Amino acid sequence: EVQxxxxxxxxxxxxxxxxISCKGSGYSFTxxxxxxxxxxxxxxxxxxxxxxxxxSDTRYSPSFQGRVTISADKxxxxxxxxxxxxxxxxxxxxxxxxPMYSGxxxxxxxxxxxGQGTTVTVSS
Amino acid sequence: QSALTxxxxxxxxxxxxxxxxxTGTSSDIGSYTRVSWYQQPPGTAPKLIIYExxxxxxxxxxxxSGSKSGNTASLTISxxxxxxxxxxxxxxxxTSTTPVVFGGxxxxxxx
Numbered sequence: 001e002v003q004x005x006x007x008x009x010x011x012x013x014x015x016x017x018x019x020i021s022c023k024g025s026g027y028s029f030t031x032x033x034x035x036x037x038x039x040x041x042x043x044x045x046x047x048x049x050x051x052x053x054x055x056s057d058t059r060y061s062p063s064f065q066g067r068v069t070i071s072a073d074k075x076x077x078x079x080x081x082x083x084x085x086x087x088x089x090x091x092x093x094x095x096x097x098x099p100m101y102s103g104x105x106x107x108x109x110x111x112x113x114x115g116q117g118t119t120v121t122v123s124s
Numbered sequence: 125q126s127a128l129t130x131x132x133x134x135x136x137x138x139x140x141x142x143x144x145x146x147t148g149t150s151s152d153i154g155s156y157t158r159v160s161w162y163q164q165p166p167g168t169a170p171k172l173i174i175y176e177x178x179x180x181x182x183x184x185x186x187x188x189s190g191s192k193s194g195n196t197a198s199l200t201i202s203x204x205x206x207x208x209x210x211x212x213x214x215x216x217x218x219t220s221t222t223p224v225v226f227g228g229x230x231x232x233x234x235x
Contacts, residue, residue, distance in 0.1 A: 050223065
């Protein structure tokens with residue numbers, strides 16, 4: 001079964017760092033992009049960025065460039081989303097997702113496999 | 125403000141049809157067929173229901189259909205059922221550096 005399993009909920013204070021994960025299984029991890037999507041409480045989906053684990057090519061939405069870092073460790077089939085200094089406005093659910101097509105062109109197509117989501121709460 | 129514009133809400137009675145619009149620009153929806161639609165019931169992860177404008181993944185009922193005209197894509201749900209009540213999001217390819225943009229989402233209420 002193809003699936004993405006994300007790390008558990010996090011509660012952090014402003015200014016702290018955080019790295020959440022997304023582990024892929026059941027498919028060729030290095031041949032599919034993995035994207036990250038933010039959903040703030042009661043709000044819509046926001047595309048944050050995407051990484052190709054095969055060569056770590058990474059693209060960011062301008063809204064998130066410089067605020068987060070997306071990385072991947074293909075040896076353990078895991079993608080990451082990290083912050084160096086959290087803000088209260090980072091409080092949200094974060095989903096990882098995989099496009100339906102493999103290969104380099106896949107990043108622009110629909111995402112048919114989603115993780116269960118990781119809730120991040122930032123509060124003093 | 126989202127890159128793609130959707131109505132905040134639509135509603136319909138069981139058995140009726142509803143259409144949700146998604147308006148972009150000539151730089152995204154107007155130029156590409158890489159338009160997708162997602163369904164998100166409360167408290168769950170999004171689910172892909174339409175890809176490449178009008179194609180349904182395996183398992184998605186044919187009550188769901190997609191189309192595109194100019195800079196606007198549309199999702200039509202026919203024969204509404206109570207289980208269709210959810211938020212619906214469109215997305216489109218934009219550029220190679222920022223490949224994906226989402227709409228703001230539309231809440232469907234089945235009366």
